[in-house]
Amino acid sequence: MSTAIDVLRKLLRDPAAAAGLLIILLLVLVAIFAPLLATHPEAIWDMNPRQRLLPPSDMYVFGTDRMGADIYSRILFGARITMVIASVAVGAALLIGVPIGLISGWTQNWLGEALMRVSDIFLAVPQIVLAIAISQTLGPSIENVILALSVTYWPWFTRLVHAEVRSLKNETFIEAAIALGVPTWRIILLHVLPNVASPIIVRTSIGMGFTILTASALGFLGLGAPPPAPEWGRMIAESREFLPQAWWYALAPGLAIFLVVMGFNLLGDGLRDVLDPRIRRAGARR
Amino acid sequence: MACATFSIRGSDVPAPDDNLLEVENLRVSFGTERGVAKVLDGVNLTIRRGEIMGLVGESGCGKTTLARAILGILPANAQHDTGSIRFRSEDLLKMPRRRVDDQIRGRRITFIPQDPYASFNPLFRIGTQAREVMKWKSPRRPENAGRGLFGFFSRYPRARRRADEADAVEMMRTVQIPRADEAFDKLPHEFSGGQRQRLMIALALMPQPDLVIADEPTTALDVTIQAQVLKLLKRLVKERGVSVLFTTHDLGTAYEICDRITVMYAGQEVEMAPVDDFFQRPSHPYTVRLLESLPKPGRELREIGGEIPRLIDPPAGCRFHPRCAHATDICRMERPATTSVSAAHALRCYHPVGATVPA
Amino acid sequence: MRILALILQRIAWLVPTLAGLVAVVFFISRVIPADPVSKLAGETASRAQVELLRQKLGLDRPLLVQLADYYKQLLSGDLGTSLFTTRPVWDDLYARLPATIELTIVAMIIAVVIGIPLGVVSALYRNTIIDHLLRIITVAGLAVASFWLALVLQLYFAMDLGWLPLQARITGFPPPSITGFYIVDTLVEGNFTRFGNVVAHLTLPAFTLAFPALATVVRFTRAGVLETLQKNFVVYQRAMGIPSGLIVWKYVLRNSLISTVTQIGLLFGILLAGAVVIETVFQWPGIGAYAFEAILQSDYAAVMGFTVYAGAVFGIVNLVVDISHAILDPRGAGA
Numbered sequence: 001m002s003t004a005i006d007v008l009r010k011l012l013r014d015p016a017a018a019a020g021l022l023i024i025l026l027l028v029l030v031a032i033f034a035p036l037l038a039t040h041p042e043a044i045w046d047m048n049p050r051q052r053l054l055p056p057s058d059m060y061v062f063g064t065d066r067m068g069a070d071i072y073s074r075i076l077f078g079a080r081i082t083m084v085i086a087s088v089a090v091g092a093a094l095l096i097g098v099p100i101g102l103i104s105g106w107t108q109n110w111l112g113e114a115l116m117r118v119s120d121i122f123l124a125v126p127q128i129v130l131a132i133a134i135s136q137t138l139g140p141s142i143e144n145v146i147l148a149l150s151v152t153y154w155p156w157f158t159r160l161v162h163a164e165v166r167s168l169k170n171e172t173f174i175e176a177a178i179a180l181g182v183p184t185w186r187i188i189l190l191h192v193l194p195n196v197a198s199p200i201i202v203r204t205s206i207g208m209g210f211t212i213l214t215a216s217a218l219g220f221l222g223l224g225a226p227p228p229a230p231e232w233g234r235m236i237a238e239s240r241e242f243l244p245q246a247w248w249y250a251l252a253p254g255l256a257i258f259l260v261v262m263g264f265n266l267l268g269d270g271l272r273d274v275l276d277p278r279i280r281r282a283g284a285r286r
Numbered sequence: 287m288a289c290a291t292f293s294i295r296g297s298d299v300p301a302p303d304d305n306l307l308e309v310e311n312l313r314v315s316f317g318t319e320r321g322v323a324k325v326l327d328g329v330n331l332t333i334r335r336g337e338i339m340g341l342v343g344e345s346g347c348g349k350t351t352l353a354r355a356i357l358g359i360l361p362a363n364a365q366h367d368t369g370s371i372r373f374r375s376e377d378l379l380k381m382p383r384r385r386v387d388d389q390i391r392g393r394r395i396t397f398i399p400q401d402p403y404a405s406f407n408p409l410f411r412i413g414t415q416a417r418e419v420m421k422w423k424s425p426r427r428p429e430n431a432g433r434g435l436f437g438f439f440s441r442y443p444r445a446r447r448r449a450d451e452a453d454a455v456e457m458m459r460t461v462q463i464p465r466a467d468e469a470f471d472k473l474p475h476e477f478s479g480g481q482r483q484r485l486m487i488a489l490a491l492m493p494q495p496d497l498v499i500a501d502e503p504t505t506a507l508d509v510t511i512q513a514q515v516l517k518l519l520k521r522l523v524k525e526r527g528v529s530v531l532f533t534t535h536d537l538g539t540a541y542e543i544c545d546r547i548t549v550m551y552a553g554q555e556v557e558m559a560p561v562d563d564f565f566q567r568p569s570h571p572y573t574v575r576l577l578e579s580l581p582k583p584g585r586e587l588r589e590i591g592g593e594i595p596r597l598i599d600p601p602a603g604c605r606f607h608p609r610c611a612h613a614t615d616i617c618r619m620e621r622p623a624t625t626s627v628s629a630a631h632a633l634r635c636y637h638p639v640g641a642t643v644p645a
Numbered sequence: 646m647r648i649l650a651l652i653l654q655r656i657a658w659l660v661p662t663l664a665g666l667v668a669v670v671f672f673i674s675r676v677i678p679a680d681p682v683s684k685l686a687g688e689t690a691s692r693a694q695v696e697l698l699r700q701k702l703g704l705d706r707p708l709l710v711q712l713a714d715y716y717k718q719l720l721s722g723d724l725g726t727s728l729f730t731t732r733p734v735w736d737d738l739y740a741r742l743p744a745t746i747e748l749t750i751v752a753m754i755i756a757v758v759i760g761i762p763l764g765v766v767s768a769l770y771r772n773t774i775i776d777h778l779l780r781i782i783t784v785a786g787l788a789v790a791s792f793w794l795a796l797v798l799q800l801y802f803a804m805d806l807g808w809l810p811l812q813a814r815i816t817g818f819p820p821p822s823i824t825g826f827y828i829v830d831t832l833v834e835g836n837f838t839r840f841g842n843v844v845a846h847l848t849l850p851a852f853t854l855a856f857p858a859l860a861t862v863v864r865f866t867r868a869g870v871l872e873t874l875q876k877n878f879v880v881y882q883r884a885m886g887i888p889s890g891l892i893v894w895k896y897v898l899r900n901s902l903i904s905t906v907t908q909i910g911l912l913f914g915i916l917l918a919g920a921v922v923i924e925t926v927f928q929w930p931g932i933g934a935y936a937f938e939a940i941l942q943s944d945y946a947a948v949m950g951f952t953v954y955a956g957a958v959f960g961i962v963n964l965v966v967d968i969s970h971a972i973l974d975p976r977g978a979g980a
Contacts, residue, residue: 016780070942121665124956127916129936133670133948136940213790217922220792236793243796244804254793261788269784359883378863392886398885404877407896419885438889489885 010274017270023263031079038073053246063248066238067228071249074230075256081231082260085215087143089149090207097154098200101161102188106169116162119155127152128214135223142225145218149211160203164196198275205268209261216257232257306496306529307333307356312369314355321595325351327553327605328369330624331473331496333529338520340544340561341533342576348553348593349533353499356531357397358386374496378454392423396490398500398519402482402507406474406599413470416489420450423493457488462517480511487519497529504539516543541565546630549573552595552605554621559631569627569638571610604635612637651967659960664716668864670952671712719953725946727939734950736931743825744814745924745931749916751828751851754913756858757969761905764866765898771871779863786860791919795853795926802849810846812928817842850927854919863909869901876900910966912957917955 011017030037039061051068054060061072097119104115121131127149134148168174177187218224219233227234232253239249307357314326326348333339341349354360356371358378371378378386406415419443421427426449434440434468451470458466461484463477474482482642483503490498498518504512520543523530534540540547541561549570557570569573575590592609595601603620607613614636622634718725725734766781803811810816820830820839827849831840873879874897882892920933928934934952939947 016784117662117665120662121669124662124666124915124959125952126921126955128918128921129952130670131941132921132937133952136943159886186700191750209788213788216790217792220790220922221925233790233792236790236796240796244800247800250793250796250800254790254797257793258788259792262784265784265788332807354884357884359880387886387888390886391884397881397884399881401877407878407882407900410896418882418887422887423885433888436894437888437892438890438894461875551725581871 003042007271007274011270014270014273016261016266017273018094018261020266020268020270023259024142024267027083027260027263030076031083034073034076034080038068038076039070044140044224053242053249055246056248062252063246065235065249066242069228071235071252074235075232075252076255078230078232078235078253079260081225081229082212082215085146085149086208086211089146089153090204092146092150093153093207094157094200094204096150097157098161098196101158102152102165102192104158104194105165106184106188106192114276115158119158122152122155122157127210128217131214131218132221132223135218140223140226142229145215145224148218149214153211156207157200157203160199161196164199165192168192168195198271201277202268202272205264209264209268210262212257212261294450296476301625304335305332306335306374307331307531308370308372309356310370310372312352312355312371313367314351314360314369315363315365315367316361317363318598321598324600325364325553325597326355327554327600328621329550329553331548331558333531335529336524336527337545338523338530338532338543341531341550342535342537342540342547343533343550344535344594346552346597347550349550350501352550353501353531353533357391357395357422357499359391389429392419393493394495395497395499396423396493396495398483398486398490398498398503400502400505402479402486405486408474408491410473411470412472412474412477412485416454416470416485416492417447417451419489420454420492421447424450424453425494426450453494454488457492458485460522461485461488463488465584480515482603483507483511483515484518487522491522491526491528494526495528497531498523499531499533501533502535503532505534505536512539513542519543537577549576552600553597554605554634556604556606556635557631557633559627563628563631566629567631569631569633569640570635571612571637571639572606574639589604610637613638618624647652652964655960655964655967659957659964663956663960667715667719667949668712670949671715672708715949725950727944727947727950729898729939729947734946735818737935737947738950738954739930741930741935744929745920745933747826747828748847748850748854748924748929748931749913749920750848750854752858752916753912754915755851755855756862760859760862761866761898761902764863765870765893767863767867768870768874769893778857779867783860783863786856789856791853791857792922792926794856795849795923798849798853799926809849812846812926814846814929815839815843816846831892850923850929854916854923857919858915861908861912861915866901866905869871869904870897873897873900906969910963913962914959917958925972975977 035266039059049068052066053069054064056063060070062075063071065071067075078173091111100115100119104112104119106112131145131148132150135144138144138147139141141279174187174191177191214226216231216233216236219231220237222234222237224234225231227238235253237247239253242249290376309329309331312326312329312331313324316323316325329348329352331339331341331352332525341352343349351360351364355364355366356373356378366379369379373390378390381390390605408414417618421440424446432440455466455470457505458469463469463481463484469485469611477485486503490500503519504515516539519530522528532544533538544561546560547564548560549556551570552570557564557568557573559567564573565577568577572590575588579589579590581587581629590609595605595608601608602618602621604610604613604617606618622636624632625638627633627638685774688801714837715725716817722733723733726732727734727737763779770776799811802809814827817839820827820834820843823830823833827843828840831837831843870893874936879892879897882896883889917933920931921937922933923929925937932954935947936951936955938944939951
């Protein structure tokens with residue numbers, strides 16, 4: 001626990017990482033308290049034809065969309081969708097990918113190779129192509145997006161863990177543990193896993209960012225949560241036909257995506273700087 | 287060097303006015319995340335023409351920093367607090383950077399690194415790297431030759447290049463690189479450690495420098511190779527009348543090659559003597575303990591109690607005082623000035639040790 | 646010799662991976678609720694007619710049989726016939742290939758030519774204003790949704806300012822086709838107005854596509870240069886007074902380029918992924934847009950064709966990367 005506090009402290013010293021952490025905290029708070037923070041919590045699903053496509057004003061902070069709903073409030077509620085999709089998808093990818101990586105990195109036999117081949121298959125095409133195929137097949141919905149994203153993201157964790165485990169296996173302290181007769185599962189759990197934890201954490205943060213981008217791309221292409229769900233990508237797609245007049249319509253959700261992904265990327269970078277001592281050393285030469 | 291029986295060797299003592307390098311009261315500190323490390327605390331050092339000066343001390347004593355300060359390649363977080371480095375009567379710290387970069391570094395003062403394995407760029411042939419040195423630092427290069435744009439687009443006239451290359455091959459033969467004429471086309475990893483270090487010696491001598499700074503040049507080599515390289519280096523520099531600043535933590539090596547020895551401890555120089563005097567009449571408590579700590583058959587290992595001080599908050603006065611049996615109040619307050627034990631033997635201590643090292 | 650072995654090894658590895666990929670996508674694309682056959686048959690067709698059509702297309706047989714058939718088909722070089730354009734998929738892909746390649750290459754050039762020097766500068770001026778600015782830009786570059794960036798750029802440069810065209814590859818007639826690359830063809834033709842037209846059309850899509858790749862190149866180059874600057878051979882060259890410009894741009898760059906080259910495979914992935922969305926937004930008649938339409942219409946053959954193409958391209962790109970790695974690093978450790 002003390003190392004976690006250490007990490008946090010070092011992290012906060014880096015202004016960029018601190019900013020990232022702040023943004024993410026904000027995102028979580030907004031997602032939880034959306035009904036309280038929104039200016040028009042009830043109206044996000046309604047049709048108000050008389051108020052459609054209004055520019056930003058005192059009443060409608062980001063203007064209104066084609067249904068007449070307040071964009072600001074929709075964005076706040078959209079944060080929930082974003083958080084859910086990102087955390088569940090990345091979480092699932094982690095839960096699938098890490099164990100597979102551990103196994104394939106550790107075993108020297110055909111199983112390890114086979115697992116890597118399988119993960120290579122999923123990496124053979126860009127994530128979005130496969131995700132489009134999957135979510136289109138299953139139909140547009142949040143669950144399907146999550147499924148598509150986790151199914152296409154797990155290989156990133158597997159690759160990472162596999163490489164780390166392979167190099168760790170050559171470390172003397174692991175050889176010593178094996179020589180001492182420590183059972184394999186114990187070695188993996190107590191010695192290997194803690195050492196792999198850092199890259200996994202960094203990858204998770206950055207993965208959240210990428211996943212949000214891919215999810216919103218799916219939404220943009222019409223494959224995400226169906227209307228009237230306030231999904232950010234879909235909102236941008238909707239705005240297309242009203243450009244250039246209703247510029248606020250496209251700008252606001254895009255800025256939201258940008259801010260959130262930025263936050264995760266900054267945090268991920270900060271974590272990498274703190275957790276990976278090799279890179280940190282670069283400043284202090286003698 | 288297990289047995290401490292030292293013999294007197296005839297060494298010529300050049301005229302005291304003939305100082306090639308004079309470091310005076312040099313203070314250098316580094317800014318780190320944990321505070322300011324006072325790495326060099328008013329160091330004095332002189333090197334005469336044609337002599338090999340050994341700089342002896344444990345890891346962290348500042349010898350590498352001193353070497354880099356002389357070369358002018360301290361890292362960005364380093365600060366010269368005070369002091370001067372006079373080379374051929376000119377203060378390097380006051381010289382315009384351009385002139386130091388162009389005329390001094392790599393030309394009049396050259397460098398032999400500690401690590402022959404990593405000091406060559408593994409992706410480029412030896413010839414390319416040697417040619418690079420010769421292009422900028424060959425004695426034939428006219429003083430006013432331009433550097434082009436960041437070093438690009440500068441001319442290397444063919445005549446000069448051919449002559450330089452011939453010299454380079456000749457020098458490689460001198461340092462006993464087998465098949466020297468083919469060496470140019472080989473990559474660094476095709477040479478052994480000892481060969482690479484000999485190549486380094488060659489590169490250091492090709493510009494015909496006045497001073498070579500050799501930073502622990504044999505530490506990374508096997509013991510048998512060490513002797514070879516040392517002998518070669520000594521012969522070559524003596525033939526050419528080149529001075530050497532030879533840093534090392536190994537007293538045996540120092541004895542082999544050096545004319546005079548300066549001992550450093552935690553950023554302070556504490557004793558300086560001709561090599562025989564040094565081994566026969568060490569006067570500083572630290573030097574004495576250092577020599578005593580050399581393993582001797584039939585005697586238990588003796589260690590120096592205590593630890594090297596941290597440089598961020600170093601002990602005041604003489605930095606050895608926490609570990610010194612003779613320390614008194616004044617040692618803890620003010621650093622001793624330089625005193626003379628004899629003509630060429632200088633010391634910075636309030637309580638010098640008078641005894642000779644027991645046989 | 647070593648290189649030959651590498652090539653053969655890679656190809657041997659590529660085949661089962663592609664086969665696996667085909668199987669995965671095959672099963673995914675056949676497990677659908679929406680039925681393209683009935684869509685094909687039309688609204689007025691009876692169930693019997695739909696079934697007949699299905700039989701004719703061979704879509705009623707067991708899935709594994711269909712898969713086996715498809716492998717056989719692939720081996721003879723036939724990628725199948727598009728359900729909707731009724732043309733061979735290969736012809737469709739081939740016709741649209743140059744558009745995507747041109748876009749991708751231009752984007753790659755932008756990313757590399759601008760990115761590498763910026764990365765070096767960022768490393769040299771570490772922790773100064775320049776570095777911080779560049780780092781903010783690169784982080785932003787990776788945080789921006791490409792489709793959104795495309796829209797914003799379209800909004801500003803095409804709609805507001807009217808400086809650049811909104812979409813497509815060219816306004817008016819394309820040049821006589823020699824390579825299919827409009828840039829090359831218009832130059833060969835000598836028609837500079839058309840050349841300018843083509844370049845204008847390429848600008849927004851290529852830049853939008855390049856943006857995340859550019860950011861990645863800058864970051865990787867920066868990291869590579871920073872790491873190389875720590876190495877002892879840099880210290881040695883500095884100590885011997887070699888001009889620092891040379892040290893960085895001739896020696897350090899070459900060492901850090903190795904890691905950058907390895908990233909080109911990654912870059913390519915970014916570019917290809919981006920192509921699908923960018924082509925859709927800019928109405929660029931390339932393979933990415935084709936893939937998206939095919940998926941939406943459940944055009945099996947087209948989807949499969951695109952997948953096989955993408956997988957093969959990736960495999961080849963990775964192969965080229967490995968080869969360049971072996972060439973750039975003469976130590977031959979193949980690290």
